[in-house]
Amino acid sequence: xxxxxxxxxxxxxxxxxxxxxxxxxxxxxxxxxxxxxxxxxxxxxxxxxxxxxxxxxxxxxxxxxxxxxxxxxxxxxxxxxxxxxxxxxxxxxxxxxxxxxxxxxxxxxxxxxxxxxxxxxxxxxxxxxxxxxxxxxxxxxxxxxxxxxxxxxxxxxxxxxxxxxxxxxxxxx
Numbered sequence: 398x399x400x401x402x403x404x405x406x407x408x409x410x411x412x413x414x415x416x417x418x419x420x421x422x423x424x425x426x427x428x429x430x431x432x433x434x435x436x437x438x439x440x441x442x443x444x445x446x447x448x449x450x451x452x453x454x455x456x457x458x459x460x461x462x463x464x465x466x467x468x469x470x471x472x473x474x475x476x477x478x479x480x481x482x483x484x485x486x487x488x489x490x491x492x493x494x495x496x497x498x499x500x501x502x503x504x505x506x507x508x509x510x511x512x513x514x515x516x517x518x519x520x521x522x523x524x525x526x527x528x529x530x531x532x533x534x535x536x537x538x539x540x541x542x543x544x545x546x547x548x549x550x551x552x553x554x555x556x557x558x559x560x561x562x563x564x565x566x567x568x569x570x
Contacts, residue, residue: 404431404444414451426455481565482511486530498558500551516549517560530562539563 400410411430418424429448436442472479478495482488488506491514496502499514506514517526526546533540541561548558 400431401444404433405441407433407441409433414455424452425450426452480506480511480515482530484534486511488514498548498550498556500554517558518547518549518555520545520547520557529560533562533564537564537566 403410409430409432413428415427415429416424417427427448428451429446431444431446433441434443434445472490473492475492476494478498479490479492480488480495480499481490488509488511491499491501491503491506496506499506501509501514511530512527517529518524519526526542529540529542539561540563542559546558546560547555549555
């Protein structure tokens with residue numbers, strides 16, 4: 398009633414999402430918009446109400462959020478250091494184990510090039526190993542490097558590591 402009165406005074410009222418409950422206890426999510434209806438002389442003669450049931454969209458959003466949170470909690474709780482980077486090599490996700498190993502906090506690492514944060518050298522030569530992720534991207538498959546690699550932390554500590562890398566593909570491959 399309050400919305401109708403506002404609209405009859407010339408206001409347009411929009412609600413992007415509102416849960417509507419029925420007498421039987423069920424509900425639907427709705428998106429609605431209420432606008433004045435103008436007479437030929439310019440006066441407001443009533444209102445037009447548009448409504449759309451968006452329950453399916455809300456359920457999909459909730460499922461996507463739950464899946465994302467499940468993934469995030471899994472990533473943050475595993476015992477291995479996990480780092481994810483976008484296709485340009487910038488860090489997007491880092492778990493606490495990776496923070497301890499690299500010496501970088503997630504806040505510091507986000508947006509940085511992975512070669513800055515994840516510095517890996519060959520144990521026998523001290524040469525930098527930067528090409529393993531390029532190999533993964535080119536092959537489009539998982540690789541494991543388990544012998545003779547050292548991770549160089551932010552403060553210069555070197556520790557032996559095994560590295561596994563895998564591409565994350567979207568629906569278009």
